[in-house]
Amino acid sequence: MTGKTRLRWVYRASIGTGMACGTALGLASPAAATTLNSVVLDAPYVTVSFRDTYPNDSDSTLVLTPKSGGGEVRRIRVAGEVPSVNRTVVKRVNAGISPGVAYCAVVETTTRAEEGIAGRFGGTFTSNRTCSEAAGSANAPAEVSIGSITGEENPPAGTNRNYWISYSNSGADAKGVTVDVQTSGSLTMRRPPESGTFHGMQCAASGTGFRCSGGTLPKGAKGEIPLLAMVKNAGPGAIHATISVAGDPNPGNNAQTLGVIAVPRT
Structure with a gap:
């Protein structure tokens, strides 16, 4: 094996080892920390149902954006740490939303860093997006x-x-x-x-x-x-x-x- 060939082999081995270690350390991005089940609008209130699927969550925020675009984006804290995983949270909050306006929503969940060598860094992860019609509109759902x-x-x-x-x-x-x-x-x-x-x-x-x-x-x-x-x-x-x-x-x-x-x- 020549010197150049040996160097290329060492470089490739180092990269592969680094990627394996990164996976072992949990540095890959985790799945979304929450599943947003439903959003019911009844201005100025919003009832949100979501399922937490991440063990190290520390905070959950509901983010509401007018469905038609433009307008004010509203952020409302709806939960702190949710005990255990796969727990469904149902919360009714005064979000200050406008009557007659349809909104789309996501839940942003902040997670703590896991402890130990195999832990993951903390971060903020976004749920799936759900849109809902305003109460009283022809397309509003019953609940x-x-x-x-x-x-x-x-x-x-x-x-x-x-x-x-x-x-x-x-x-x-x-x-x-x-x-x-x-x-x-x-x-x-x-x-x-x-x-x-x-x-x-x-x-x-x-x-x-x-x-x-x-x-x-x-x-x-x-x-x-x-x-x-x-x-x-x-x-x-x-x-x-x-x-x-x-x-x-x-x-x-x-x-x-x-x-x-x-x-x-x-």
Whole structure:
């Protein structure tokens, strides 16, 4: 091997080793630290839902840009460190946005440097981009959700009990809403709710519970729908409730479960 050939070989080996070390040290750019699920505009407020996927996050900022271009870009801190990973954060903030204006959004997440030889440098990483129409516009989405399920958590076996499932719509008017309620374990349904009573929904027995469909929830509407339940026996049971409507941008708040422990009747 000549001197020049040896030098070329040493140079190439050094570059390859450096690249391997860089990869081992974690210097390559990580994937986006957050996944932006949805943005709901209700001037001056914004409700944002995003999923953190990076372990060393320290701060998350919502960046809003008018969809039509121009106008003021708004930056609002929506979270500090999000514990663990794959945690979904839902935050409603006063962003000072203008009524009737559509915005596009990203979430910028700042990360700390990881410790140890294999750590990565910290930095700021940008989520995917999502655009949303202003509340009240023809293209604005509905945003329905299931709230709390209330009722006795230790019902006596062999008795009848009523439970209440709350629901709401924080987005544009919602048409064709469906609520599905199922029971399990020690609970079973006695009969479905009366049709047409709860925002026009038509209710019928389905599975171990009931399904109500065809409802219309105006913006800001809230309600409760009853589960008329029978406690079959002592032991654990549960009520599972979901709500759905076409175009809902935030399905993460569309389900709720209440667990019960039925006790022997005295």
